[in-house]
Amino acid sequence: MSREPAENLKSSSYSIHAGSGSAIEGLDKPGSVVVRLCLPLLNEGRLIIADNYYTGIALARYLKDRHTDLCGTLRKNKVNLPKDIIQKKLKRGDVVAKQMDSFVTVLKWHDKRDVLMISTCHGKEMTDVTSWRGQSKKPNMVMDYNDAKKGIDVADQLSCYHSPLRKSMTWYKKVAYDLIFQTAIVNTKVIFEEATGSSISVLDVQEAMIRHWLGDVVMKKQPARISTLPSTSSERHALTQIPRRDGKLVRRRCVICYANKKAEGNPLLAKQVNTECLKCKKTFCLKCFNEAH
Incomplete structure (x- = not known):
């Protein structure tokens, strides 16, 4: 695996996994992907949320040097993790944490199962929450992660509705379809609802965009499903x-x-x-x- 000096970095807004590629010095490939995608946002005091495939001690240190915080779930097989935290047996509601390098916090919390987290801007502080099980305490690190991650989960859910993707498609066509008919559609839906205050379905957005691209000929043959039809x-x-x-x-x-x-x-x-x-x-x-x- 080749190593790329930090001064040669080039930003990217879309990354396709090709099975090979260079890594940034001091980082593994998943961590290098995070840095390349977020390069324009570094050195601005932002917080990056990532899941357990990308997070690690090395990435946390690298981002902290670039004045950027990291928070996310963590895999227990990542290198340089404190073994006493990883191997600790916990009961429901218990939490244990350890700070490394004076700014990286590794936390383990047991709810229905063990949840391993990493953050450079949280400690092990807990907040009272109310659920169907009653009152309980949840780490602030977990709450901030869930609050940021739910937007991605909702976007993924919306993009899978009426998806044109098929298993038989060539991979580069799937990339184009994902950008045009999934990512762009969800963004359009969000912008429309924020601008107008009214709700619109993913299918309505798809039909409206396709009719716009195809022109007046299609509009004359069959009206759109959207309720804003002329009288x-x-x-x-x-x-x-x-x-x-x-x-x-x-x-x-x-x-x-x-x-x-x-x-x-x-x-x-x-x-x-x-x-x-x-x-x-x-x-x-x-x-x-x-x-x-």
Whole structure:
């Protein structure tokens, strides 16, 4: 593994794991990834939150020298960790911590299981919290980590909805799809909701962006699902989603599919859809709608 001097660092906002690459002097590869991604943010007194794959004593020391703090979960097989903390047996609610180099704190707390943490800006202070189990104490280090990490978890959850990724795709196509149809979509949703104060689904954002890229031709053929349609759209035949009932999708049988299946003696096999014609107020699947209009 080659080593790269710190003065030759180049920042990156997106990193693709290729199985090889250089590491920064004094750091392993995961720690080097953190530094490269956060290079423009160093020397500003910021706090970096990372999970147990990236954290370590060496990374904490490096960032502290760059006036940046680190907080995150920690793997017990990382090098230079205090063995008395790693091997300590704890009961639920117990906590033990040790400070290294006067600024790196390694903490172990037992909740449902052992939680190992590292931080350069926390001690072993605890805060009273209330949960379904009642009153308990939780380390401030854990609370700050959870508060920062939950944004990433929510973004990952939102990006997996209606994902266009498929196992058969080439890897570089997956990268492009992730940026355009997942990361950008979630960012657009967040910005829209903060700017307007109204809620919008991930699917609505995807459809609005695709329709914008494809232009007016698609807009004339089929209106968007977003509720901000012009009032004149109800005066022409157009396929739209049936209004939800108590927040749940409403599904009905396509009228043409039902008639065809009824003639065959199997009306219950008719396709159920959640779309209807704005003008006819009848339920259609896409195929039958195009044939009827």
